Amino acid sequence: MALRHAVLAALLDGEYTGYQLAKIFDVGVSNFWYAAPQQIYTELAKLEKAGMISGRQVIQLDRPNKRVFTVAEAGLDELAAFAAAASKPLSIRDDLAVKVQAVDHLDPAPVLAQLDERAVEAAARLALFDRGMRRLRGDLDEGEFLHSSERIGPYLTYLAGCRLEREMRDWCLTTAALLRSRTASHTEESR
Amino acid sequence: MALRHAVLAALLDGEYTGYQLAKIFDVGVSNFWYAAPQQIYTELAKLEKAGMISGRQVIQLDRPNKRVFTVAEAGLDELAAFAAAASKPLSIRDDLAVKVQAVDHLDPAPVLAQLDERAVEAAARLALFDRGMRRLRGDLDEGEFLHSSERIGPYLTYLAGCRLEREMRDWCLTTAALLRSRTASHTEESR
DNA sequence: ACTATGTACTCAATTTCATGACTAGTCAAG
DNA sequence: CTTGACTAGTCATGAAATTGAGTACATAGT
Incomplete structure (x- = not known):
């Protein structure tokens, strides 16, 4: 339900x-x-x-x-x-996060590839949301639109989506960079 | 699976x-x-x-x-x-976001109450994650820990969790504030 | 000429998830 | 001295979600 x-x-x-x-x-x-x-x-x-x-x-x-x-x-x-009625708590499930959690015990290569991919997807959705938001607000700027429009619900969820995707993209990028720098310094040491 | x-x-x-x-x-x-x-x-x-x-x-x-x-x-x-193997895309489901999307056609009061509540919960989880992260990294600062520790997977997912909760909290707060200012100005006009 | 892609669905089988109810002992607060 | 909360689970049911296959026609690319 x-x-x-x-x-x-x-x-x-x-x-x-x-x-x-x-x-x-x-x-x-x-x-x-x-x-x-x-x-x-x-x-x-x-x-x-x-x-x-x-x-x-x-x-x-x-x-x-x-x-x-x-x-x-x-x-x-x-x-x-x-x-x-009361809301159920947000439910989130992410394969990739599970893989990152286990990454110390695993081959990092495929996880890195997936982090890169996810970052690209997140960026793409960000762009998509941006277009969607522009379509909704038309000529108005955001503040104006949000105060005057009759229908802001979808715009508000777009804003939430943008926040999420931005953070997803950035997390993927910094995490991938970190894991790469670690593998680099490990192979350095073992020479 | x-x-x-x-x-x-x-x-x-x-x-x-x-x-x-x-x-x-x-x-x-x-x-x-x-x-x-x-x-x-x-x-x-x-x-x-x-x-x-x-x-x-x-x-x-x-x-x-x-x-x-x-x-x-x-x-x-x-x-x-x-x-x-390839990851399934992140799956996210949130009752509250659905309510916000429909808020223009609904009584905003219960939605506002739930946004407030959610913001508090998000802040609480942020604090919880912060304690968890401190426990993991011990005396080290974050950068040091992330470069030197053998086990960083859980810390990385904590970082993702922090990003998510921060954005959730802020989105709830700004959304609730916006909806409140709109109801205020509407009742103003209808006087 | 062939293949892929997009629109617009339907049906069936299985797997997974969510819910509520139950057991059973300990501990602390009122 | 009783109620409620915490630990540590089990069982059963039903709703929800996932997967895979199939239909049908159109357009666009190679």
Whole structure:
């Protein structure tokens, strides 16, 4: 009972298809919720059955037809109840952090490669979020937008996403640099 | 097949009981992996059956007896294979971020309360991590420790945890302040 | 001409996770 | 002297998530 609310929150921004939602949730960190495409489709089906969203068929000529969804009243009620209830603690799971934790007992080479890769991905998402934020705020500068706009929720989560990705990128870079300098000085000593 | 590696990585630091591990994984963010106590126990049982860890009974007079576990060779091999394989992308899920995303359509009061609460929790974990890091590095300063110590993995993940918690705390505080200033100016206008 | 990529889904099987309830003894506070 | 909190677990159930495969059509590249 949690993905459901993330889907409802995403649908507040307008109509989306399952496919579009799947892409949004696959990027994951922007809205602080990751979900696989298959989860989205099953959740949409459940939500529609429960009357919390309503779907509408859109016929397309050049592409497969699609169904777009909007939040119904019952869905808003559900979201309100969710917001009022206590939050579960943030859940985070990261393979790479586990590998770094064990790195002293392991071959560091693959871990280093993955740290580099992760840093690049984090930087890419940062850029992506930046574009998303610009699109949301239009011509306004950030402070102005945040004070005057009616819809700032998604912008606020973007801000959180930026913080996270920045730190992720920097941590990966400094950690990789440190591990490299250690291996260098070890091989130095053993000569 | 992922909790298993987190458990193995944690056991590299020494012997732990399921109960102790459960507490470590309940704090969660320090090692970037959350797991419920019951998961730990089942995972330990599986790992022992697979010969990746070995348990040892410790008889206690004043408390219930306990079993402590250490990593076996097969466990190290498993960890090495895990580290060499590609990482799954970081998975993050946060109820509170979902609520903030939807906040424009909702009563902001409970969300504000939860942001405050989360900021306090993040600050508490920061302090906790700080103590943990001091314990690990002893008298050395951070740079010295990171270059000379044999075992820096847990320290590196602590550093990541600090980055995360700092940003979490600051985001919660600025977000809550912003939302409050908006409600204030709205009630102003509607007078 | 072939291959890959993108849109837009569905179905099924399995694995993992999360939840609540239970046992059982110790210790400290009210 | 009783209640609650801490240590140290086990068991069972159900919800949620992951994985893999499959369908179908279109466009764009090599």
